[in-house]
Amino acid sequence: MHKNETIKSELPLFYCPNMLLGNVIDGDEAFHAIKVLRICVDDKIQITDGIGNAVTAIVTQVSKKAIQYKITEVIEVPKLKYNLHLVVAPTKNMERYENMLEKSTEFGFSMLTPIICHHSERTIVKTDRLNRIMIAVAKQSQKAMFPTINEPIKFKKFMEQTHDITNKYIALCRDCNRISLLEAAQKSPDAIVLIGPEGDFSEEEATLAIQHGYVPISLGNSRLRTETAGIAACHTFYVTNQ
Amino acid sequence: MHKNETIKSELPLFYCPNMLLGNVIDGDEAFHAIKVLRICVDDKIQITDGIGNAVTAIVTQVSKKAIQYKITEVIEVPKLKYNLHLVVAPTKNMERYENMLEKSTEFGFSMLTPIICHHSERTIVKTDRLNRIMIAVAKQSQKAMFPTINEPIKFKKFMEQTHDITNKYIALCRDCNRISLLEAAQKSPDAIVLIGPEGDFSEEEATLAIQHGYVPISLGNSRLRTETAGIAACHTFYVTNQ
Numbered sequence: 004m005h006k007n008e009t010i011k012s013e014l015p016l017f018y019c020p021n022m023l024l025g026n027v028i029d030g031d032e033a034f035h036a037i038k039v040l041r042i043c044v045d046d047k048i049q050i051t052d053g054i055g056n057a058v059t060a061i062v063t064q065v066s067k068k069a070i071q072y073k074i075t076e077v078i079e080v081p082k083l084k085y086n087l088h089l090v091v092a093p094t095k096n097m098e099r100y101e102n103m104l105e106k107s108t109e110f111g112f113s114m115l116t117p118i119i120c121h122h123s124e125r126t127i128v129k130t131d132r133l134n135r136i137m138i139a140v141a142k143q144s145q146k147a148m149f150p151t152i153n154e155p156i157k158f159k160k161f162m163e164q165t166h167d168i169t170n171k172y173i174a175l176c177r178d179c180n181r182i183s184l185l186e187a188a189q190k191s192p193d194a195i196v197l198i199g200p201e202g203d204f205s206e207e208e209a210t211l212a213i214q215h216g217y218v219p220i221s222l223g224n225s226r227l228r229t230e231t232a233g234i235a236a237c238h239t240f241y242v243t244n245q
Numbered sequence: 246m247h248k249n250e251t252i253k254s255e256l257p258l259f260y261c262p263n264m265l266l267g268n269v270i271d272g273d274e275a276f277h278a279i280k281v282l283r284i285c286v287d288d289k290i291q292i293t294d295g296i297g298n299a300v301t302a303i304v305t306q307v308s309k310k311a312i313q314y315k316i317t318e319v320i321e322v323p324k325l326k327y328n329l330h331l332v333v334a335p336t337k338n339m340e341r342y343e344n345m346l347e348k349s350t351e352f353g354f355s356m357l358t359p360i361i362c363h364h365s366e367r368t369i370v371k372t373d374r375l376n377r378i379m380i381a382v383a384k385q386s387q388k389a390m391f392p393t394i395n396e397p398i399k400f401k402k403f404m405e406q407t408h409d410i411t412n413k414y415i416a417l418c419r420d421c422n423r424i425s426l427l428e429a430a431q432k433s434p435d436a437i438v439l440i441g442p443e444g445d446f447s448e449e450e451a452t453l454a455i456q457h458g459y460v461p462i463s464l465g466n467s468r469l470r471t472e473t474a475g476i477a478a479c480h481t482f483y484v485t486n487q
Contacts, residue, residue, distance in 0.1 A: 012468070081466065102344060106473050106476065109467055109468075109469050109470060109473045110465075110467055110469075110473075110477075111467055143470075144467055144468045144469070144470075145468050146467075183487060184484070185484050185485075185487070221487075223352075223483055223484065223487045224323065224487060225351055225352055225353055225386055225388075225483070226254070226351075226386045226387050227351050227352075227386070228351060228385075228386075231348050231351045231352075234348065234476060234480070235352075235480055235483075235484070238476070238477055238480045238481075238484075239480075239484055241465055241467070241477075242426070242427050242465065242477070242480075242481055242484070243427075245425060245427070245463075245465045245466060
């Protein structure tokens with residue numbers, strides 16, 4: 004089986020978590036493939052499992068709700084050169100949060116955790132919906148490595164969970180001893196970046212984060228909205244790791 | 246009259262292009278101030294003319310459709326350290342273009358020109374609406390220097406108009422001799438960056454641009470949507486000029 008270099012834009016790309024185990028696409032993906040893209044037997048398709056693998060395949064059978072395929076080529080997918088865990092407070096207007104997720108997925112990142120802070124106006128996040136949005140964008144931008152979206156977590160609990168991890172940053176709006184985001188990204192391609200809600204982190208949260216080893220960072224001189232800060236953080240790691 | 250260092254988030258900021266000439270806020274801004282924010286006589290406000298100046302003022306009179314004010318302080322506004330002209334093909338879905346304008350306004354940039362290309366599905370752009378969106382975001386992110394939004398222009402005409410300008414870049418998706426966007430931004434804080442429509446620039450357009458002195462750039466390894474490319478271009482200049 005020879006290897007192909009990239010996911011190609013001229014062939015449709017489907018998401019199938021069990022790609023290498025089974026040979027069936029079902030569920031929403033199959034529905035979309037059959038009803039919208041009208042995939043037929045003998046069509047050439049691409050499949051990714053969202054955890055770094057992608058293949059080219061030939062459709063061998065199409066039923067009402069499933070597509071069977073035979074893998075013909077393994078696609079050599081370049082690995083993401085950075086490992087960014089975005090920890091962002093949900094915005095009041097979820098469209099903004101979804102927009103941040105879309106843009107960040109296009110650039111590429113590893114993990115998103117919605118963090119519930121003292122000033123958070125929203126505490127409930129539908130991660131199912133975020134996952135559906137992420138998968139659509141990841142496929143459109145031809146990714147084989149999808150970010151993981153975690154369930155929301157409270158600030159204090161997240162601090163405890165990440166106590167022993169290095170390269171942790173917290174974006175603070177207030178004037179304090181901060182390094183720039185670019186400097187942080189240049190130090191290591193692996194990092195956790197915390198971004199607060201519309202009302203910023205509380206004084207207590209900022210202090211707690213510093214006690215847990217988080218380094219305060221500045222996202223620059225402009226006053227950025229939460230979702231724009233998330234995009235800025237992701238793009239900074241993207242641009243410094245090309 | 247003493248000087249104040251920054252535009253403050255705790256005071257409302259109004260846009261008044263004739264700020265330094267007259268002492269009246271009228272039109273939409275006055276309507277918003279009177280009906281929504283319920284501004285009264287003796288209230289302290291901030292005003293910007295959108296071309297780099299900002300002041301603190303006291304409201305001296307409120308009528309049905311206008312606010313009169315007396316300037317009390319000049320605010321020393323830091324200048325934008327880069328001069329980025331974004332030339333971006335309108336997206337089919339204008340919401341995406343507006344989103345790019347919003348994010349770019351938050352970071353800060355100088356000028357936006359919608360460029361009509363061979364593969365452009367949209368050729369009409371309501372710049373009035375873009376201006377209203379831009380002003381709302383610029384005020385929210387406490388800017389005193391607003392970007393200029395030009396009327397749409399055809400690709401060939403834009404090439405002719407910019408022939409003699411230096412630091413011009415064109416984002417090309419195809420493989421060719423490209424420098425990175427970061428490298429371009431590090432060369433000079435002043436630049437024109439061209440970003441094509443959903444179907445990319447045509448071969449003829451790419452060739453014409455290179456003939457006119459445009460340098461091909463890559464926005465990185467990810468396949469980015471038009472509006473995400475615009476945000477990436479703006480953020481790259483923002484992050485390299487802090």
